[in-house]
Amino acid sequence: MYIVVCCRNNLDSGGSMFLKVYSITILLLDLLSLIVKVIFAILESIFQTFTGGAEKSVVNEIVLVTGTGHGIGKELAHQYASLGAIVVCWDINQEQNDETVQELRKIGCKAYGYKCDVADRDSVLALALKVKEEVGDVTILVNNAGIMPCHPLLQHNHQEIRKIFDINVLAHFWMLEAFLPSMIQNNRGHVVALSSMAGVMGLRNLVPYCASKYAVRGLMDALNEELREDARQIEVKFTSIFPFIVDTGLCKKPYTRFPFLLNFVPAKKAAKAIITAQRRNYSEVSIPGILLHLNSVLRLLPLKAAQHLKDFIDSGVDSDTT
Ligand SMILES: NC(=O)c1ccc[n+]([C@@H]2O[C@H](COP(=O)([O-])OP(=O)(O)OC[C@H]3O[C@@H](n4cnc5c(N)ncnc54)[C@H](O)[C@@H]3O)[C@@H](O)[C@H]2O)c1
Structure with a gap:
């Protein structure tokens, strides 16, 4: 009886020893593969920084x-159209939107215009069906429309705060609800979202706006992760844009102390940077490009030191009510 128990104990401890060695080996192999992947990703990123990387075609997308109807969106419509894309233009301002569409058609580009308040979920979903029927499946979605009331927090009334969130944040959800399913089904597509440097750092006079742009950043980061980890290996790309x-x-x-570092970028240049980022599958880009890197450095500093640096750079926006 004693001998049998001893043998069983030896077998048990031999088995658990084998399991321990096995799991340590697996862990070491995982670690090795992680190190190789991280080094490869760093080298790839350095290579991309210097070479730029290949740009996808947008012909017939x-x-x-x-x-x-105005600003960055109008420029995006022009530049995508001139690259051979079929452009679908949405704006709440019908007159200005029609103007954009007419300009594009005059130069022989394929453009379709629709009046839409992107904050109105029902309108977005109904119009999405119309676009599918009249134009086809949207393959690149640029959530650009936004508003920027600019004054101290206690001067914002609750209707204004709601409106900022309706247009700057919730509209992104309704647009995704309308267009992401067909991208997933077709296993191709690209979603671009306009956040802002105000979605990366807090700025005075822009409390609700900053909160809305941080929300866009969170939405895009989380959605990107959700699809990246999806077992179906979905080939839909996401790009977040952070203009200053x-x-x-x-x-x-706006005001800036160092225009050579923090200049006011023309809409044409911003649109070009956005399209380049989308065509190169970048997941995020700031305009100017240096700002996200500068922000990463600032984040390494203690808060007070970062605040001194921010005060020295002295750039931002004054209240629109004074
Ligand atoms: N201009 C900047 O300095 C700056 C900086 C950072 C981020 N951004 C972001 O870039 C985006 C575009 O900014 P812009 O400077 O071109 O603005 P803009 O005011 O020049 O143009 C915005 C367009 O969106 C439309 N729009 C507004 N509300 C809408 C709604 N509810 N439904 C449909 N269309 C609507 C307007 O009619 C207008 O044509 C915004 O999301 C903005 O927050 C701009």
Whole structure:
């Protein structure tokens, strides 16, 4: 009896020893593969920084841009169209949107215009069906429409705060609800979202706006992760854009101490940077490009040190009510 128990104990401890060695080996192999992948990703990123990377064609892609009546959206419509894409223009302002569409048609581009308040879920979903019927499946969606009321928090009334969130955040959800399913089904597509440098750092006079742009960033990061981890290996790409100040008039009273570092970018240049980022499958890009890197460095510093640096750079927006 004693001998049998001893043998069983030896077998048990031999088995558990084998299991331990096995799991340590698996862990070491996992670690090795992780190190190789991380080094490869760093090298790939350095290579991309210097070479730029290949740009996907957008010829005959159906590109829907919101907010095409003015500013960055209008420029995006023009540049996508000139690259051979079929452009679908949505804006709440019918007159200005029609103007964009007419300009594109005059130069022989394929463009379709629709009036839509992107904050109105029912309108978005109904119009999406119409676009599918009249144009086809949208393959590139650019959630661009946005508003930027700019004053101290306690001067914002609750209707204004709701409106900022309706247009700048919830509209992205309704547009995704309308267009993401067909992209997933066709296993191709690209979603671009306009966040802002105000979605990366807090800025005075822009509390609700900053909150809305942080939300867009969170939405895009999480959605990107959700699809990346999806077992179906879905080939839908996501690009978040973080402009500082683009010269469209949206930002009423911008100021900058160092224009060579933080200049007000023309809408044409911003649109070009956005399209390049989308065509190169970048997951995020700031305009100017240096700003996201600068922000990463700032984040390494203690808060007070970062605040001193921010005060020294002294750039932002004044209230639109004074
Ligand atoms: N201009 C900047 O300095 C700046 C900086 C950072 C981020 N952004 C972001 O870039 C995007 C575009 O900005 P812009 O400067 O071109 O603005 P813009 O005001 O020049 O143009 C915005 C367009 O969106 C349309 N729009 C507004 N509300 C809408 C709604 N509910 N439904 C449909 N269309 C609507 C407007 O009619 C207008 O044609 C915005 O999301 C903005 O927050 C701009």
